[in-house]
Amino acid sequence: MTPETSARKPELRVLLCAPRGFCAGVVRAIDAVERALEIYGPPVYVRHEIVHNKYVVEGLKAKGAVFVEELDEIPAGTTAPVIFSAHGVARAVPEDAARRNFFAIDATCPLVTKVHREATVHHKRGREVVLIGHAGHPEVIGTMGQLPEGAVSLVETAEQARLFQPRDPGNLAFTTQTTLSIDDTAEIVAILRERFPAMVAPHKEDICYATTNRQEAVKRVAPAVDAMIVVGAPNSSNSQRLREAAEREGCRHAVLVQRAGEIDWGVFGAIASLGVSAGASAPEILVEEILDAFAARYTLRVETVHTAHEDVFFPLPRQLRSDAAE
Numbered sequence: 001m002t003p004e005t006s007a008r009k010p011e012l013r014v015l016l017c018a019p020r021g022f023c024a025g026v027v028r029a030i031d032a033v034e035r036a037l038e039i040y041g042p043p044v045y046v047r048h049e050i051v052h053n054k055y056v057v058e059g060l061k062a063k064g065a066v067f068v069e070e071l072d073e074i075p076a077g078t079t080a081p082v083i084f085s086a087h088g089v090a091r092a093v094p095e096d097a098a099r100r101n102f103f104a105i106d107a108t109c110p111l112v113t114k115v116h117r118e119a120t121v122h123h124k125r126g127r128e129v130v131l132i133g134h135a136g137h138p139e140v141i142g143t144m145g146q147l148p149e150g151a152v153s154l155v156e157t158a159e160q161a162r163l164f165q166p167r168d169p170g171n172l173a174f175t176t177q178t179t180l181s182i183d184d185t186a187e188i189v190a191i192l193r194e195r196f197p198a199m200v201a202p203h204k205e206d207i208c209y210a211t212t213n214r215q216e217a218v219k220r221v222a223p224a225v226d227a228m229i230v231v232g233a234p235n236s237s238n239s240q241r242l243r244e245a246a247e248r249e250g251c252r253h254a255v256l257v258q259r260a261g262e263i264d265w266g267v268f269g270a271i272a273s274l275g276v277s278a279g280a281s282a283p284e285i286l287v288e289e290i291l292d293a294f295a296a297r298y299t300l301r302v303e304t305v306h307t308a309h310e311d312v313f314f315p316l317p318r319q320l321r322s323d324a325a326e
């Protein structure tokens with residue numbers, strides 16, 4: 001491009017949310033698959049998308065990971081590792097893997113495991129567990145599957161919280177999915193608390209630090225921009241919540257985009273300011289791809305808006321640490 005054409009490009013102020021993108025649980029899960037491939041060689045079986053991002057999944061496939069939805073898709077008698085995704089699995093899954101003599105490696109995020117433990121403790125203490133979350137999400141299936149069928153009641157909306165009828169209103173506890181909207185969840189919890197004041201709450205918030213920090217950054221940036229892009233997959237809960245948070249803060253054009261090719265230039269081709277964030281499962285390289293696409297049309301003035309500092313790190317699953325050491 002000649003300096004003359006570049007001079008004609010309009011200016012675009014870009015506010016880049018920080019933190020954004022990969023969280024410690026996602027980094028650990030992807031590392032687990034990569035390390036397993038290095039240590040044991042391909043194939044490495046992964047139950048469900050290791051994290052909700054097609055780019056990441058395709059990259060791991062190219063290195064020899066084989067993604068399956070259920071264990072019966074894995075050949076009987078294999079000695080290859082079978083990795084459970086960051087979202088966690090129902091108790092029946094590792095039990096089934098043990099029956100099949102599979103070498104299972106659990107890459108469930110430790111913050112999801114914390115929720116599993118809470119639900120189990122409440123159940124042991126005879127409490128009915130209310131799980132606030134989205135039906136059908138793998139994390140919700142995994143958390144509900146920690147307890148016998150019927151022991152967990154799922155509440156998805158404020159309306160359901162108003163109508164919920166527990167077996168014993170004096171003996172309730174709640175947990176939540178880790179990737180929910182902070183504001184929606186606060187509303188649901190407030191309704192339940194008002195109706196059931198004795199309801200036991202988590203010691204520490206179940207919505208994880210990464211979800212919280214990314215939503216706070218989006219809430220700061222969204223009111224100050226004409227449009228907002230959240231890099232992330234449609235099946236990524238935390239990415240969807242970021243888009244909704246931007247919309248709720250008054251940003252008229254807040255969209256979820258997986259790759260630069262999806263950008264609707266009818267909307268994004270005539271703006272003066274843009275906010276950019278990325279869900280916890282979206283790699284930074286895709287944020288760069290999006291910025292490059294804008295740089296081809298605009299002269300960018302990029303500012304980073306920091307709202308929190310993150311230094312969370314989770315070590316690899318135990319089996320991988322000891323086998324790597326050997």
Ligand code: SF4
Pocket residue numbers: 023024025026086109110111112178179208209210211238280
């Ligand atoms: S979003 Fe939170 S709970 Fe989910 S993997 Fe990341 S850190 Fe863990």
